[in-house]
Amino acid sequence: MAQTFDRPEIQTPENLVYSKTTCLTDNVMHYCPGCGHGTAHRLVAEVIEEMGIQSETIGVAPVGCSVLAYNYFNFDVQQAAHGRAPAVATAIKRLLPEKYVFTYQGDGDLAAIGTAETIHACNRGENIVIVFINNGIYGMTGGQMAPTTLPGMPTSTSPYGRDVETMGNPLKITEIVAMLPGTHFVTRQAVHTPAAVRKTKKSLRMAFENQKLNKGLSFVEILSNCNSGWKLSPVKANKWMVDNMFPFYELGDLKVNGEMINKD
């Protein structure tokens, strides 16, 4: 359990400027300090609290660093097999159409082993939200190459850097799902600064509001650091992300209200 901060003399109602959302439990997160997963969890949880849908939400956790998301989200969660969260969520939503259903997946989960489930859930326009945490690496298993690993980027299975000639190019799955008729809202955000966090939260809110209106699938990619996997300090990892990930994975909306955003 969390060690709680106990200073009654300053913990007074008039001093309260922020409190943790009721949609997160008190369990201490196992994420590495500085990792984006914790922030992303908080934003999802805050949106669910603000929409008043805690009792109507069923989340689907992936296999990856966020496999234990159910320890932190204070609403119903199913833990899915590696890559299969969109299939699991499809069934939940089809059987409980009045509930709110979302998946929370890493890049290995969503864009490698689960590519088929991702594309087909998006293409069917399942009325769910997919939260996609792209950190360009397999965090949980110790920093192996992911489908999203940048060209030249070293990982434990591309120790000399990703050689696109033999290892293939990074996959922009978000651009792919944006082209599918079943997706209603597709965006790429980040959680490395307060401003980025606010924008990501707005996107998540829009995604869940879309689900309320039965608009089809909303896909929110969140670029996040994996400082442990990248072998950088949290601060350096975020800088590396801005310098290297952002030019390749451009931030912003790709599709809004079912319309592609023309970036030219």
Place this chain on the structure above:
Amino acid sequence: MKELKLMKGNEAIAEAAIRAGADAYFGYPITPQSEILEYLMMEKPHERTGMVVLQAESEVAAINMVYGGAACGKKVLTSSSSPGISLKQEGISYIAGAELPCVIVNVVRGGPGLGTIQPSQSDYFQSVKGGGHGDYRLLVLAPASVQEMADHVGLGFDLAFKYRNPVLILSDGVIGQMMEKVELAEQTPRLSNEELAEKYPWATLGKRDGEPRHIITSLELESSKQEIHNLKLQAKYKRMNEEEVRYEAIQCDDAEYLMVAFGSSARIAQKVVSMAREKGIKVGLLRPITLYPFPSEIIHKLAGQVKGILSVEMNAGQMIEDVKLAVCGKVKVEHFGRYGGMIPTPTEVFNALEQKIIGG
């Protein structure tokens, strides 16, 4: 009113699922069982009962859809044939690990590999010994008629929910494709979400105010806790062995020789019993209806009475291992089988019985 219909085994499965009050079917086409999905799509169960039917992008997706639906306390089933069932194994292991109820139908075809679309029983080991990773068991039902195809759907759901365990209906291309008359059960109503929440407090139907959230997972990283979970599963399998063994003993009372056969092999073996008895040879047939739990006790008992046992299977000899374990060396046990989609004739089986058991 009970209704009598002439149906294919596969159609009987589909119709029985609707009537059992199933909430959803998820599947992917493969011969020889595609009629299940086709029949369901044609019948529009959504209009009849509100049942969801979805053609998934693969067997992998389908079994994971089953996981998602089952975790909501819903009555969910899927069906496939051998290669597709192989693909589902990871999902089945997750379902067993997370202790979720569901029905899985395997209309077996010959293998290995892409094999053949003709009937076989070569997925016996995969069905009764686990199939996927980890120490788990499925409840395995073996229908030998179109009637049982229908009956085992309802029974399967009852057992699945009783034990919170996946139930596998191990059929084959003969039973799936042949037509027989079936007495169909009356419509069981589907349960509302409120009824489900009441009945299945573990289901993810939304966290209720003041109550803890529902978590469905098969993960427990701490070995000591994972061991406790495994022990709990093993206790459940033991209970199944004590309470759920089902078999049919055909002319076993005075039998001097015994055949053990399930599914379509049992249909053929039953003919062999009459052929032998016409010749004055007292042959009996023990037909396991549950393959897991296996009717070991009755086979052990009969082993004390007969002079020899023939395990008749459409495979290279899989169930014979369980028969031998049950017999425990008491009497001679031999196997007769055809493989790769070949169906033995009663005469072939009778000859094998004479050569391997009666004469041998």
